[in-house]
Amino acid sequence: MARPQMGDERRDQILEAFEKCVIRKGLAKTTLTDVADESSLPRSLVRYFVGNRADMVDLLIDRMIERGDDGVAKLRPKSRPMTTHDLVDFLFDNTFANDVSNSVIGELWYMAERDNKISKRLAAMYGRVIQMMIAQMETDGIGASDRQRRDAANMILSLAYGQASFLDLGLPDMTTKTGREFARVIVSNLSTPSKKKTPNKETL
Template identity: 35%
Template sequence: MPRPALKEERREQILQAFERCVARYGIEGATLERIAEEASLARALIRHNVGNRDDLVLALIERFFAHSDNQWAALTEALPEKNKTKALIEYLFDSRYSDSQQVLITEALIAGGAQDKQLAKRLRDWIDQSLDVIADIIRQDFQEAASDRVEACAAGILGIYFNVDSFALIGDMSRLRGASRAAALTLVDNLEKGVNR
């Protein structure tokens, strides 16, 4: 029986390999053979250290949501005291912070959600949570703004962000990224004008 530290190290190695395979081949295409090859381990070690295919998928889903939660927490903590919304937009539309593997995993999970009602529900909750985080940031800057306008602005920013990040997978999208950033800032400017009337 392997030492606990080695088992945990192997588990992490396998889960990282699984994530790379999902990003490359999708959930269905991430076969145990491909995972074993990517992890440079025998296939039997996958089952021994993580479990069966369902266990792998469940671990992928849990890691995805934990990663997202950690990213939102770190981002909101790093925002300045004032002008948080514009700082958020600068971060979201900066290509240096785009993670192509996470984008591909997101797309694979969304595709999987079409067949899995529980996953679909978790993804909808994740979108709602992301929308709440952005709306809360906006509310800190625009405390007098009507709730429905804040929600609309947050939805616009989130939708534009997801759109441009998904296209980043095909190469340099600096023109779209710049125009998308400007579009998100326009939403904030319109919200600000409505508050200052």
């Protein structure tokens, strides 16, 4: 029986090969045989470590989530608490600046239109990002309500994803810096929670 560490290494090797195949051929046309050839492993071994094609898609989404979590962990400043602006910068400079991830996400979006399971998994993945931003805004005292924070997080995520998509199309004057600056404006313009006034003793 393979040791867990060896299993993880094989799984990473196979998923990396899967990503390359998806970028080159598209998700719909990538087969287990393609992945086996790309990873230089027997097809039977690919199935042993990652299961069937649907299982491999699930693992690929897990891999993207782990990649994002690792990035956030590395993002955390050592000399000060993390801020909402740090998360905004991370979205534009890391999450949506990774060409491999963007290409894979594009393929997953295409498949999500036809596969309800993939659609739900993508929604959950982006939901994690939105919840992270909402929690950070609340920690920073930004936004007068959960609804306002959620709306802001939705708009920032839409801006980051949309800009990355347009960059892939080669549209001129579409720069990450501009999108990030507008996202920061959204955060800066949020109202802050109103503070309850302490009653004056004379009015009691």
